[in-house]
Amino acid sequence: MNRKEGHHDAPLAEILLSNKVGVSHIRYVGDVISARAQLSMGMQGAVGLSLDQRADIVESVLVLEDSYRQAWNSVTNESDQDQRIRNLENLEHALREAAKGIREIASRNGVTID
Numbered sequence: 001m002n003r004k005e006g007h008h009d010a011p012l013a014e015i016l017l018s019n020k021v022g023v024s025h026i027r028y029v030g031d032v033i034s035a036r037a038q039l040s041m042g043m044q045g046a047v048g049l050s051l052d053q054r055a056d057i058v059e060s061v062l063v064l065e066d067s068y069r070q071a072w073n074s075v076t077n078e079s080d081q082d083q084r085i086r087n088l089e090n091l092e093h094a095l096r097e098a099a100k101g102i103r104e105i106a107s108r109n110g111v112t113i114d
Helices: 010-017 023-044 051-076 081-108
Strands: none
Touching: 010 023, 010 051, 023 051, 023 081, 051 081
């Protein structure tokens, strides 16, 4: 990622600070951050992951992150109120699935997270 693209967590920060989202969005952003942090810390432990396994984990997480980034972009770029509501529902789903997916990735690789 280059500097022009900004910080990789910028979409999560934007979601947290947005007046367009609801409580469930905030909750799922927290779940994503927590799961990702626990996975990262767990990967540093004595799990015994090879470099290839670590790369696969990172790649899998990036796919999940791309999903909620795209959903967030759809929310911010939409001017029609009815469509924005549908996009917010998609964002909620993408965040929920990202948190769930990160937990599943951790479990498959022997990393314990809450």
